[in-house]
Amino acid sequence: MQALARKTHLSRLITVGSYIALLALLTLWYLVVHPLEKGNSWIIWLLHVLPLAAFIPTVRSGNPRGHAWLCFLLLLYFNEAVLAATTHTETRTMGVIYGLLVAVLFTSAMMYARWASQYARLKHTTENTEESS
Incomplete structure (x- = not known):
């Protein structure tokens, strides 16, 4: 149970760090490094950041189901990254x-x-077995 708790904690740290890094990368790319000539870079930036920003409460709370839904969204971003x-x-x-x-x-x-x-x-099962004994 301790090993599972460590793996869960480590994967959460990596998730939060890479989530913040992805938001920062998109911000830097679309607003600083490669802005559009017409000055509408913030619209493109919003189209990229808003779907990810919708998962801020999920990433903050650590909801496992929400993290699974984040993975579905990330498939679209991966397609764009491969194209780029x-x-x-x-x-x-x-x-x-x-x-x-x-x-x-x-x-x-x-x-x-x-x-x-x-x-x-596992934690729920352990608690229930301790209560019944």
């Missing part, structure tokens, strides 16, 4: 970093959802 890495030479580096960051976030959120659910189930 393979289509234009000017976005190649950002696309690779973006893809790696999304892959780390996806994996850590998925493992957190799995381990946190297992830990909660």
Whole structure:
């Protein structure tokens, strides 16, 4: 049970760190490094950040089911990262970093959802057996 608690805690730390890093990367890319010429970069930035920002309460609370839903959303971001890495030479580096960051976030959120659910189930089972004896 201790090993499962450690794995859950570590995956949560990695999830929170990579989530914040992804939001920062998108902000830097769309508003600072590669803004649009027409000055509407903030609209593109909002389209990228708002779906992720919707999961701020989930990431803060540590809800395993919400982390699983975050993984579904991250599949769209991964597709965009692969396109950015393979289509234009000017976005190649950002696309690779973006893809790696999304892959780390996806994996850590998925493992957190799995381990946190297992830990909660195990903790609930342990508490029930202690109460019955």
